[in-house]
Amino acid sequence: xxxxxLIVGGGPAGLAAAHALATVGQKAVLVEKTxxxxxxxxxxxYAKLVPSGQWAKDAIGGMVSRVEKNEHVDVRTNAIxxxxxxxxxxxxxxxxxxxxxxxxxAILTTGFTHFDSVNKPEWGFGTFEDxxxxxxxxxxxxxxxxxxxxxxGRKPKRVAILLCVGSRDRQIxxxxxxxxxCTVSANxxxxxxxxxxxxxxxxxxxxxxxxxxxxxxxxWKSQEEFKVKYIKARIAEVTSDGDKLIVKGEDTLVKRPIxxxxxxxxxxxxxxxNVDNMTISAVFGVDLHKQGFIARQDSYGVMGATSRPGxxxxxxxxxxxxxxxxxAQANAAAMSAIASMNSQSAVAAE
Amino acid sequence: xxxxxxxxxxxxxxxxxxxxVIDGVDVSGHWSTFIESRVVTDYNEDLEDQIxxxxxxxxxxxxxxxxxxxxxCTVNALNADFNPRYWIYLIRTGMxxxxxxxKDIIWQCVSCNKCTYVCPREVAPEGVMKATAHWxxxxxxxxxxPSTLFDEVFSEQVIKRGKIEESGIIRGFFKKTGQPLMQxxxxxxxxxxxxxxxxxxxxxxxxxxxxxxxxxxWRKSQLAIEDYIIEQDTKHRKLLGLDKPTSxxxxxxxxxxxxxxxxxxx
Ligand SMILES: Cc1cc2nc3c(=O)[nH]c(=O)nc-3n(C[C@H](O)[C@H](O)[C@H](O)COP(=O)(O)OP(=O)(O)OC[C@H]3O[C@@H](n4cnc5c(N)ncnc54)[C@H](O)[C@@H]3O)c2cc1C
Ligand code: SF4
Ligand code: SF4
Ligand code: SF4
Numbered sequence: 317x318x319x320x321x322l323i324v325g326g327g328p329a330g331l332a333a334a335h336a337l338a339t340v341g342q343k344a345v346l347v348e349k350t351x352x353x354x355x356x357x358x359x360x361x362y363a364k365l366v367p368s369g370q371w372a373k374d375a376i377g378g379m380v381s382r383v384e385k386n387e388h389v390d391v392r393t394n395a396i397x398x399x400x401x402x403x404x405x406x407x408x409x410x411x412x413x414x415x416x417x418x419x420x421x422a423i424l425t426t427g428f429t430h431f432d433s434v435n436k437p438e439w440g441f442g443t444f445e446d447x448x449x450x451x452x453x454x455x456x457x458x459x460x461x462x463x464x465x466x467x468x469g470r471k472p473k474r475v476a477i478l479l480c481v482g483s484r485d486r487q488i489x490x491x492x493x494x495x496x497x498c499t500v501s502a503n504x505x506x507x508x509x510x511x512x513x514x515x516x517x518x519x520x521x522x523x524x525x526x527x528x529x530x531x532x533x534x535x536w537k538s539q540e541e542f543k544v545k546y547i548k549a550r551i552a553e554v555t556s557d558g559d560k561l562i563v564k565g566e567d568t569l570v571k572r573p574i575x576x577x578x579x580x581x582x583x584x585x586x587x588x589x590n591v592d593n594m595t596i597s598a599v600f601g602v603d604l605h606k607q608g609f610i611a612r613q614d615s616y617g618v619m620g621a622t623s624r625p626g627x628x629x630x631x632x633x634x635x636x637x638x639x640x641x642x643x644a645q646a647n648a649a650a651m652s653a654i655a656s657m658n659s660q661s662a663v664a665a666e
Numbered sequence: 667x668x669x670x671x672x673x674x675x676x677x678x679x680x681x682x683x684x685x686x687v688i689d690g691v692d693v694s695g696h697w698s699t700f701i702e703s704r705v706v707t708d709y710n711e712d713l714e715d716q717i718x719x720x721x722x723x724x725x726x727x728x729x730x731x732x733x734x735x736x737x738x739c740t741v742n743a744l745n746a747d748f749n750p751r752y753w754i755y756l757i758r759t760g761m762x763x764x765x766x767x768x769k770d771i772i773w774q775c776v777s778c779n780k781c782t783y784v785c786p787r788e789v790a791p792e793g794v795m796k797a798t799a800h801w802x803x804x805x806x807x808x809x810x811x812p813s814t815l816f817d818e819v820f821s822e823q824v825i826k827r828g829k830i831e832e833s834g835i836i837r838g839f840f841k842k843t844g845q846p847l848m849q850x851x852x853x854x855x856x857x858x859x860x861x862x863x864x865x866x867x868x869x870x871x872x873x874x875x876x877x878x879x880x881x882x883x884w885r886k887s888q889l890a891i892e893d894y895i896i897e898q899d900t901k902h903r904k905l906l907g908l909d910k911p912t913s914x915x916x917x918x919x920x921x922x923x924x925x926x927x928x929x930x931x932x
Contacts, residue, residue, distance in 0.1 A: 546730065569731055571671070572704050572705070576706070
């Protein structure tokens with residue numbers, strides 16, 4: 317157990333993998349592309365997390381400092397892996413900062429990229445200032461400035477949250493469900509209602525996918541305790557009458573067209589494959605899923621196995637994933653990495 | 667091109683102008699036929715709050731439109747237009763005019779509560795039907811239903827005397843619903859009762875009919891009940907934006923709260 321494990325990506329998954337390895341005395345090198353660790357929840361300034369209710373900067377910030385302080389983890393920020401060669405137990409990675417890392421195994425925790433709403437122009441993002449994304453609202457809440465219409469700073473009286481923006485849409489080549497956005501939207505709707513009790517929040521949905529206990533803790537709670545309204549309609553377009561935003565669509569339950577005025581429209585944006593995945597696939601020699609995420613080879617045996625032996629994957633690099641599942645997968649991948657290095661040293665000792 | 671959703675076109679939404687000339691072209695009669703738009707242009711958030719504020723309607727906001735209530739409904743089996751799921755939706759989104767189209771069947775709910783037992787979200791749709799019928803009455807959209815009238819006569823007696831006396835209820839109900847007192851089934855029943863009933867019981871019944879006894883020490887309870895009824899009614903009317911209470915207690919003759927209390931204290 318001399319060579320470190322190379323971990324690529326310092327989000328919740330990468331941080332969890334590094335911590336897991338360190339707790340059993342295994343060294344790790346954590347390579348992060350940006351200046352700071354923490355991944356999407358920190359980079360995008362999420363507010364209170366599902367399902368813990370903790371602020372992202374506390375929960376994920378805690379994971380960051382735990383790793384930064386750990387002597388077993390060598391953190392390299394502002395760096396990416398330029399090339400990667402060798403075999404299990406004996407890899408060599410060349411980083412963009414000119415250094416070389418010898419590693420026994422690698423774990424890819426390169427995460428996802430937020431869907432860019434500009435790619436659905438009919439829903440008004442980029443055209444109307446008061447059409448925003450869930451990440452923007454997360455930032456309004458986490459920064460303490462509160463939920464306000466960007467155009468003039470007024471507090472909205474009526475907010476529409478459009479689900480599945482950038483997910484489940486063959487028009488833009490995205491056939492996956494981003495898994496967390498229904499729950500995040502229900503949570504956000506409650507946060508808005510709590511902050512602005514006079515503001516009515518409508519969620520436009522095709523299906524509500526608040527899986528597992530999120531059903532009662534978020535979907536039911538938002539309806540029963542916070543009077544959030546759910547309307548079954550996939551919105552056709554968002555326009556403006558010069559004063560209010562106008563949301564157009566078909567209310568499928570009553571078979572009627574709707575053109576409803578709103579102060580603010582929020583896109584519940586989905587989780588795209590990391591934009592770097594083509595490069596990552598080429599550098600590490602790992603296959604991608606047809607939708608562009610990093611493909612898993614094995615669901616039940618070697619956890620986190622990719623198409624390349626000795627290289628593992630965890631978190632939202634595999635598919636849209638929650639933080640807690642990303643962390644669980646990272647722990648499993650750390651175990652797989654150690655096991656693969658041990659079996660290599662067993663081979664070497666024979 | 668065929669019109670696929672013909673069922674959505676309503677007779678009253680078809681407009682034809684008998685006299686219309688556009689740019690010198692005569693388009694009178696069927697040439698100017700058009701169908702009024704069905705577009706919903708706003709939500710009226712008050713409607714749900716109003717129904718939710720009436721007894722039975724409290725949990726309407728929980729409904730997720732699964733349709734279990736409608737599927738299980740006794741009345742729906744006989745009349746497909748009786749659709750609790752749909753009305754709940756109209757109320758929640760504030761489509762008042764659409765709801766009013768069905769005002770003459772909503773009260774037909776038979777309170778079997780099949781919907782209540784089947785509803786996965788414990789909306790208690792039967793309660794919502796009751797609240798909706800109540801709302802329709804309070805807003806003056808529908809006359810009081812026969813069952814409401816029956817309830818009124820019944821509770822009027824209970825409130826006044828702490829007891830009921832059946833013949834009084836029947837007479838009161840018939841009077842309110844404009845039915846003749848002499849009805850075949852009733853005279854037959856009375857005749858048979860007269861023949862079969864033990865003398866003691868008959869004597870007792872006759873005495874009650876004539877003297878209308880009160881429960882002992884009822885006055886206090888009567889005042890408390892009346893207070894409560896006035897309080898609730900005032901609350902409901904305020905919620906619905908109706909200023910003047912019309913019948914604060916089931917005693918329809920009183921038109922304000924004080925006179926009821928005065929009478930009660932007599
Ligand atoms: C609006 C929104 C709200 C959300 N709220 C919640 C919530 O409340 N609860 C919850 O459980 N989940 C939530 N999620 C999901 C959550 O963001 C993800 O589960 C989580 O970020 C996944 O962590 P990760 O480490 O796999 O990926 P990421 O967080 O994406 O981290 C990946 C890291 O890798 C780095 N990186 C990327 N490419 C490279 C490269 N080539 N080389 C080196 N480094 C690289 C990135 O800079 C980043 O730091 C939300 C998602 C969205 C979109
Ligand atoms: S989680 Fe909900 S909002 Fe997100 S893609 Fe899936 S169905 Fe749509
Ligand atoms: S209580 Fe009324 S609405 Fe419910 S099933 Fe019976 S008739 Fe239908
Ligand atoms: S059964 Fe309950 S949840 Fe389902 S439509 Fe009826 S009232 Fe709504």
